[in-house]
Ligand code: HEM
């Protein structure tokens with residue numbers, strides 16, 4: 587059973603996991619066939635159209651295009667990204683006040699068709715605006731921040747580009763560690779202690795590289811712009827006090843439907859390392875394990891399949907425990923510690939970019955200052971704004987306690 591799974595894991599390309607950039611879509615398409623220009627023109631001009639309250643008018647003028655002419659995975663990913671960006675702008679054009687309750691059929695019908703073909707929900711997801719939303723300024727240049735740009739962005743100035751591009755670099759950094767996964771799975775099955783030990787060094791180094799890339803956030807994202815502007819457009823319509831019914835997808839479903847806002851819990855990279863290391867985000871923290879599992883439905887089908895195949899393979903954790911080999915245990919613990927450190931660093935960043943600006947905002951509200959929507963963006967994680975902090979700390983703590991004693 588797990589041998590069959592480990593065989594399948596040997597060919598990562600099948601799961602759309604690439605040699606050079608992991609779960610990131612390599613060299614994303616930047617243009618669709620001219621027939622789809624109405625979509626890409628509006629999406630490319632989204633910040634301006636939203637800030638000048640013209641987006642909803644522009645959408646009303648859009649023709650109903652058929653998704654049938656989209657060919658291949660890359661065109662579908664670009665279409666899902668463009669329609670996702672327009673949908674978020676359309677719903678939140680008012681900046682969080684009076685969200686739209688109905689998504690017009692010119693968006694809803696093709697968006698649901700493209701989503702069905704990709705196995706994604708009809709809402710903007712991490713795989714859209716982080717993994718497929720990038721291009722190199724100089725195609726022959728390196729994958730470094732200065733040589734990258736996003737295909738689409740939201741209001742929030744360069745901070746919206748910064749947020750997506752820094753996340754992209756964090757996703758590209760651990761690629762050697764992802765490449766080590768099939769090696770580890772095969773070595774565990776063969777009880778090959780030495781190969782497991784060596785490959786675990788690559789995983790630990792990869793996770794450290796993620797944290798290095800993460801530090802770029804301070805340079806390229808402004809806390810005020812993130813909290814006051816960008817975060818509004820990433821919000822979803824599941825368990826949301828602003829949209830208790832959800833959103834009506836006109837011409838697709840009669841009743842309104844609820845979908846969660848974009849979340850990095852939809853990132854396959856960290857979920858992969860959690861599963862490889864057997865980190866139990868157990869039901870102990872009920873909602874966090876449940877939420878992580880539910881976010882797999884918001885990943886591209888091939889990435890979801892990779893995670894499920896990995897989860898049904900042999901347990902590296904049991905192997906490291908059973909062999910009782912101190913060197914192997916140390917290498918294993920180094921990976922777990924690196925993951926816990928990354929999550930601690932992330933929590934510090936979240937404090938700077940959400941908790942502090944939110945506190946400042948509340949103070950200003952007392953004085954009639956910035957008008958912010960009370961509900962936190964991720965209300966499907968519980969109603970209060972601080973529930974995501976509980977979630978992040980629960981995940982960090984369960985990572986920490988996963989070290990082998
Ligand atoms: C301004 C910077 C950032 C802020 C304010 C932020 C905020 C958050 C919040 C509130 C969550 C809870 C779930 C959700 O709402 O998505 C979260 C989860 C997450 N974020 Fe971020 N984040 C930031 C940057 C990053 C970056 C650069 C990465 C790297 C890819 C990242 C990776 C994750 C992951 C993997 C999760 C899921 C929870 C976990 O596995 O630990 N975040 N983040």
Ligand SMILES: N#Cc1ccc(NC(=O)NCc2cnc3scc(C#CC4CC4)n23)cc1
Nearest residue numbers: 711712715753817820848849850962963964
């Ligand atoms: N108040 C408040 C409050 C503000 C923000 C959030 N959550 C949030 O932005 N999640 C997304 C996220 C978290 N980490 C990372 S890296 C890249 C992304 C992304 C993305 C696109 C949307 C798919 N993300 C929760 C509450």
